[in-house]
Structure formats: structure tokens, C-alpha cells
Amino acid sequence: xxxxxxxxxxxxxxxxxxxxxxxxxxxxxxxxxxxxxxxxxxxxxxxxxxxxxxxxxxxxxxxxxxxxxxxxxxxxxxxxxxxxxxxxxxxxxxxxxxxxxxxxxxxxxxxxxxxxxxxxxxxxxxxxxxxxxxxxxxxxxxxxxxxxxxxxxxxxxxxxxxxxxxxxxxxxxxxxxxxxxxxxxxxxxxxxxxxxxxxxxxxxxxxxxxxxxxxxxxxxxxxxxxxxxxxxxxxxxxxxxxxxxxxxxxxxxxxxxxxxxxxxxxxxxxxxxxxxxxxxxxxxxxxxxxxxxxxxxxxxxxxxxxxxxxxxxxxxxxxxxxxxxxxxxxxxx
Amino acid sequence: xxxxxxxxxxxxxxxxxxxxxxxxxxxxxxxxxxxxxxxxxxxxxxxxxxxxxxxxxxxxxxxxxxxxxxxxxxxxxxxxxxxxxxxxxxxxxxxxxxxxxxxxxxxxxxxxxxxxxxxxxxxxxxxxxxxxxxxxxxxxxxxxxxxxxxxxxxxxxxxxxxxxxxxxxxxxxxxxxxxxxxxxxxxxxxxxxxxxxxxxxxxxxxxxxxxxxxxxxxxxxxxxxxxxxxxxxxxxxxxxxxxxxxxxxxxxxxxxxxxxxxxxxxxxxxxxxxxxxxxxxxxxxxxxxxxxxxxxxxxxxxxxxxxxxxxxxxxxxxxxxxxxxxxxxxxxx
Numbered sequence: 001x002x003x004x005x006x007x008x009x010x011x012x013x014x015x016x017x018x019x020x021x022x023x024x025x026x027x028x029x030x031x032x033x034x035x036x037x038x039x040x041x042x043x044x045x046x047x048x049x050x051x052x053x054x055x056x057x058x059x060x061x062x063x064x065x066x067x068x069x070x071x072x073x074x075x076x077x078x079x080x081x082x083x084x085x086x087x088x089x090x091x092x093x094x095x096x097x098x099x100x101x102x103x104x105x106x107x108x109x110x111x112x113x114x115x116x117x118x119x120x121x122x123x124x125x126x127x128x129x130x131x132x133x134x135x136x137x138x139x140x141x142x143x144x145x146x147x148x149x150x151x152x153x154x155x156x157x158x159x160x161x162x163x164x165x166x167x168x169x170x171x172x173x174x175x176x177x178x179x180x181x182x183x184x185x186x187x188x189x190x191x192x193x194x195x196x197x198x199x200x201x202x203x204x205x206x207x208x209x210x211x212x213x214x215x216x217x218x219x220x221x222x223x224x225x226x227x228x229x230x231x232x233x234x235x236x237x238x239x240x241x242x243x244x245x246x247x248x249x250x251x252x253x254x255x256x257x258x259x260x261x262x263x264x265x266x267x268x269x270x271x272x273x274x275x276x277x278x279x280x281x282x283x284x285x286x287x288x289x290x291x292x293x294x295x296x297x298x299x300x301x302x303x304x305x306x307x308x309x310x311x312x313x314x315x316x317x318x319x320x321x322x323x324x325x326x327x328x329x330x331x332x333x
Numbered sequence: 334x335x336x337x338x339x340x341x342x343x344x345x346x347x348x349x350x351x352x353x354x355x356x357x358x359x360x361x362x363x364x365x366x367x368x369x370x371x372x373x374x375x376x377x378x379x380x381x382x383x384x385x386x387x388x389x390x391x392x393x394x395x396x397x398x399x400x401x402x403x404x405x406x407x408x409x410x411x412x413x414x415x416x417x418x419x420x421x422x423x424x425x426x427x428x429x430x431x432x433x434x435x436x437x438x439x440x441x442x443x444x445x446x447x448x449x450x451x452x453x454x455x456x457x458x459x460x461x462x463x464x465x466x467x468x469x470x471x472x473x474x475x476x477x478x479x480x481x482x483x484x485x486x487x488x489x490x491x492x493x494x495x496x497x498x499x500x501x502x503x504x505x506x507x508x509x510x511x512x513x514x515x516x517x518x519x520x521x522x523x524x525x526x527x528x529x530x531x532x533x534x535x536x537x538x539x540x541x542x543x544x545x546x547x548x549x550x551x552x553x554x555x556x557x558x559x560x561x562x563x564x565x566x567x568x569x570x571x572x573x574x575x576x577x578x579x580x581x582x583x584x585x586x587x588x589x590x591x592x593x594x595x596x597x598x599x600x601x602x603x604x605x606x607x608x609x610x611x612x613x614x615x616x617x618x619x620x621x622x623x624x625x626x627x628x629x630x631x632x633x634x635x636x637x638x639x640x641x642x643x644x645x646x647x648x649x650x651x652x653x654x655x656x657x658x659x660x661x662x663x664x665x666x
Binding site: 047049050051052054080081082084086109122123124125126127128130131138140148150152153156157173175176178181182183200201202205206207209210211212213214216217219220221223224225226227230232233253254255257258259263264267268270271272274275278279280281282283284285286287288289290 | 538587604615
């Protein structure tokens with residue numbers, strides 16, 4: 001479990017998703033000490049019926065629970081065409097794409113979602129955070145192009161963007177976050193301290209009710225269907241304080257049940273290529289498709305290494321010291 | 334097929350989604366005359382394997398093809414826990430929620446998506462429409478609350494909002510649409526004529542790349558996986574001009590494979606209620622959950638009738654005249 005979790009954290013940094021990689025280690029140590037994460041626990045399959053299964057994560061590392069869940073979904077899709085697995089009693093699982101990506105080696109479409117018990121996103125017309133940033137990931141195999149890998153929080157931006165803007169005392173665009181009265185704020189410091197993110201779209205006029213709807217959809221699949229906790233429940237204080245009880249939802253769809261694999265891959269290539277070759281906006285630099293920046297980052301970082309901020313290196317040294325582990329991180333300073 | 338299609342169009346108006354109800358009839362007549370819609374055609378199941386199936390719509394009405402597809406998905410979920418069905422060679426299917434809603438009577442979660450061959454949405458950093466408004470719908474049963482019904486285009490707004498603003502010569506908010514150079518425009522007339530919608534979120538800074546990713550995801554599932562056309566293909570002129578070749582993707586998930594139904598419904602109720610009861614923004618009126626405005630509208634319109642604009646009544650009278658059918662629409666003027 002330690003190897004797998006470490007590998008996924010490093011893979012996440014390789015892909016450039018620095019917010020969800022080794023930078024999470026100090027937080028995971030804190031959650032372990034709070035009793036949320038049981039590193040030696042083994043997830044249990046509590047229900048298993050052909051195309052579906054339910055996994056009790058037993059408070060193991062989310063990365064490990066999720067890998068077990070997605071492996072099960074893939075095995076089911078191999079046998080039955082599609083496989084869907086929910087997990088409860090889990091923890092933060094890092095980047096959602098880690099698990100949708102697993103389907104690609106099997107020429108399947110992979111789906112990965114997670115909720116979280118930490119309220120961060122405000123319902124449209126509300127002023128209290130009631131939903132976590134509930135990400136959605138879908139990965140689809142391609143031929144010559146990089147595979148399509150969508151991995152998006154259902155909030156407009158991540159908390160990380162607010163902390164960076166607050167640190168530099170820069171204004172944020174209206175629509176990212178709200179002040180305590182529920183009005184849009186451009187003051188990064190207010191936004192960072194109130195932590196009231198808008199759902200994708202921002203306000204109602206800009207379609208924020210759609211991002212809000214997507215976030216609730218994720219809570220229905222990962223919280224309610226999986227039998228895990230959800231952010232609004234935490235608000236009601238009915239959430240057990242001794243565990244995070246994060247829920248996940250995984251799906252695998254065997255492409256060949258619907259179309260010959262070579263035709264599917266050729267058409268994914270054609271679709272992605274058409275989008276990337278379409279005319280640029282004036283002043284624009286480049287049209288991407290989902291996952292492309294991460295594939296390019298991974299290629300570069302496998303060659304050149306992963307840059308770690310000095311502050312993070314210090315934090316990791318502290319984690320090693322506090323846990324009595326040797327600090328072996330070497331590299332250019 | 335005529336009854337079913339008419340019923341779904343009226344149901345759509347009952348739910349207040351006037352853009353996708355009987356108001357589409359003149360367009361459907363035009364598409365029939367162009368050879369896209371074959372009203373007497375019968376969809377064919379071209380592949381059928383336990384949990385999955387592929388339907389060739391045979392250019393029948395999209396509503397009919399989609400109903401066949403979703404019925405098949407539900408039957409598969411009844412037998413196997415989950416069922417997924419793609420359709421190609423179909424037509425515009427009206428409101429996406431018409432089909433996800435079908436799952437509710439079976440205590441299942443319903444999923445419905447469609448693409449379209451009509452480019453309307455611009456990739457992030459682009460200036461040409463390459464994707465249709467590709468909606469996503471998910472419906473989940475509740476207990477005492479209205480069921481959760483998300484039905485959202487993956488664009489920021491619908492074309493309809495631009496035409497209304499253009500008609501009244503009102504400015505539109507920046508972020509809804511682009512001018513021909515790919516820059517945001519607030520001129521409704523420019524926006525309506527160039528028809529370059531932004532993906533949900535608007536520009537890159539506001540998360541528009543996420544809406545763009547969701548729209549491409551729908552094209553991968555409904556266009557590529559289903560073996561139908563897609564908007565970027567239309568752009569390349571490889572799309573057969575004699576049919577729309579719309580693709581759909583349907584899923585049904587039997588709740589009871591994951592959790593006891595009463596617990597699931599009670600938790601959906603608790604989740605939705607928590608969101609609706611959370612504190613209001615200052616100046617805000619009410620917090621909704623997805624589907625609630627439509628359920629309330631349906632209740633009201635079943636009692637009071639569906640208001641039809643005089644212009645639409647005239648259009649419907651023309652359709653009746655041109656097709657040699659009696660015009661029997663009665664009601665308060």
C-alpha cells in the first residue's frame with residue numbers, strides 16, 4: 001500500500017498536478033494522527049454482483065482504496081462490458097485522473113469521481129459552503145493522439161488559486177469566490193479566509209447553477225449511493241468526527257462492446273485533432289484538449305525531474321523527522 | 334411513434350423547457366423535408382450483449398429512438414444492475430431529461446446525453462464553433478423531495494438567450510459569447526449572428542476549459558463511441574449531408590445494487606433539504622436544487638395550462654396547414 005500510494009503521489013507531480021501530489025504528505029500525516037487514515041487497513045469488498053460492487057475502504061489511504069475499486073470495475077467491464085464500483089469509509093484519494101487513467105491500458109473508458117466531507121463550494125444563491133470541490137474525471141483511449149483525460153473540480157477554481165493571489169495581494173476576478181454575505185468578492189484575502197468558492201460558472205447568470213448541479217450529482221453518486229458521508233452532512237454535525245468517510249464512484253466501459261477499437265481510436269484522434277487545428281482566437285496561443293498539458297508535463301518532468309518548492313522540501317524533511325524515517329530526497333537545489 | 338413524440342414534446346412544455354417542446358415542431362418539419370427525419374422508420378438494435386447495446390436509429394424521430402434506447406438500458410439494469418446503450422443515426426431528441434427521468438419509476442439513476450452535428454460552442458482559445466451544446470442529464474430518485482434532475486447544456490447559455498437579448502437590443506454579460514475574432518462580446522446582435530457560444534465557465538480564467546472538456550466528453554460518448562457524427566466532423570465536410578446522424582448515450586444504474594432503496598432515498602432527501610435550507614446570500618430569494626423549478630412548473634401548468642406565444646400558435650397553424658392536418662389547438666387566447 002505504501003509503494004502504491006507513493007507511486008501515485010509522484011505520478012501526480014509528474015503530470016504537473018502539484019496540488020495533489022507529494023505536497024499532500026504533511027496533510028496526510030495530520031489526518032493519520034487525527035485517526036482518519038489507517039495506513040495498515042485493508043479495504044473489504046462488502047458486496048459483489050457481476051457488474052457492480054461496493055467497497056468499504058476501512059479508512060485505508062484513499063489512493064489504495066480507489067485503486068482496489070477501479071481494478072474491480074475494470075475486471076467487471078472485461079467480463080460484462082461495463083463495471084461500476086462505489087467505495088465508502090475512504091480518505092482523500094489524490095487526483096481523480098489517477099484512477100480513470102487505469103482504464104486506458106485495457107482499452108476502456110474510465111470514470112472516477114470523489115466527494116469530500118470538507119465544505120468549500122456554495123450553492124447558487126447561498127452564502128455557506130455546503131459541497132466539496134467534488135471532481136469528475138473521464139479518460140478515453142486514443143490512437144496517435146494523447147488519450148483524452150478530463151479531470152475537473154466542479155468549482156470555478158481551486159482554493160490554491162486564492163492562496164496564491166492572497167499571498168501576492170492581487171485582486172481575483174469577480175466570480176471565483178464570495179464574501180460572507182454571499183456577494184462576489186475580488187479581494188483575494190477575503191476570499192482565502194472565507195473559503196466560499198463558487199460552483200463552475202460562477203453566479204447564476206454565468207451558468208453557476210450548472211456547476212452546482214454537477215457538484216450535487218457527484219455527492220449523490222459518491223456520498224449517497226456509496227453510503228459515505230457528504231459535505232452538507234458534516235454541516236449538520238451528524239458526521240462521525242473520527243473518520244473522513246470519503247466516498248468514490250468508479251466506472252469502466254469496454255469500448256469494443258460498442259465499436260471496433262481501431263475505428264474508435266481513429267475517431268477520437270480525428271475529433272481531438274479537429275479541435276486543436278481549429279482557428280485560434282486573436283491573441284490566443286494554442287488550443288488544447290483535456291489531458292494534453294498533463295501528458296506534456298509528464299514527458300518533460302520524466303526527463304528533467306520534478307521541481308519542488310524549497311518550502312515543500314522543508315515540510316517533507318519535517319515529516320521524515322517526525323515519523324523517524326530517513327530523508328533521502330536528493331536533487332538539484 | 335407519433336403519440337410518443339407528441340407526448341414528450343408536451344411534457345417538455347409542461348416542465349417549462351419551452352425551447353425544446355412543441356416550439357420545435359416547425360424545425361422538425363423542415364428537417365423532415367430535408368430528408369433528415371424519417372417518421373415511419375423503426376430503430377434497429379444492431380448489437381445486444383447483456384449489459385450493453387447499440388441502436389441504429391434509422392433516422393426515426395430522436396424522441397422515439399431515445400425512448401427505445403433508454404427502455405433497453407433500464408431492462409438491462411433490471412437484469413444486471415447497470416445498463417448502457419448508445420444510439421447513432423438518430424435526430425434531435427428534445428430535452429435530455431425526458432430519458433433520464435424514465436429511470437425514476439424503476440428506482441434507478443438515469444443518465445442521458447446527446448450530441449449534435451450543429452457547431453455552436455467554441456473551444457477555449459479558439460474562434461470557430463466546433464462542438465454542439467451537448468447536454469448532460471442525470472436523474473436520481475428521492476423520497477419526499479422532488480427527484481434530483483440535472484439537465485444542462487455544456488455551453489454557458491443557450492442560443493435562445495442571445496436571440497431574446499438581440500431582439501430587445503440589450504447588452505449581454507461578457508463571457509456568454511464571442512465576436513468573430515474570438516474575443517468576448519457584450520453586443521447581443523453580434524453574438525446572435527456569429528453564434529459563437531462559450532463553453533460553461535466562459536473564458537479560461539473562469540473555468541471555461543472545464544465546460545469545453547465536458548462538451549468533448551459528450552462528443553466522445555455520443556459521437557465516437559456511438560458511431561454517430563459529431564460537430565467537428567461536420568466542419569470537415571465529411572459528414573453525410575442527407576442525415577443528421579445524431580448520437581445518444583444512455584445509462585441506468587439500479588440503486589439497490591449499492592444501497593437499500595429506503596436509505597438511499599432518505600439520504601437524497603437529507604442532502605437536497607440541507608442545500609435548500611442553507612443560509613441565503615444577501616438579496617437572494619431562494620436556493621433550488623436541480624430539477625425543482627421544472628417539477629414546480631409542471632405542477633402549475635398541469636393545473637393552469639401551457640401558455641403559448643401567439644407567434645408560436647401561428648407557426649403551429651401553418652405546420653398543420655402545410656401537412657394537411659386539422660388544427661385542433663384550443664385554449665384561452
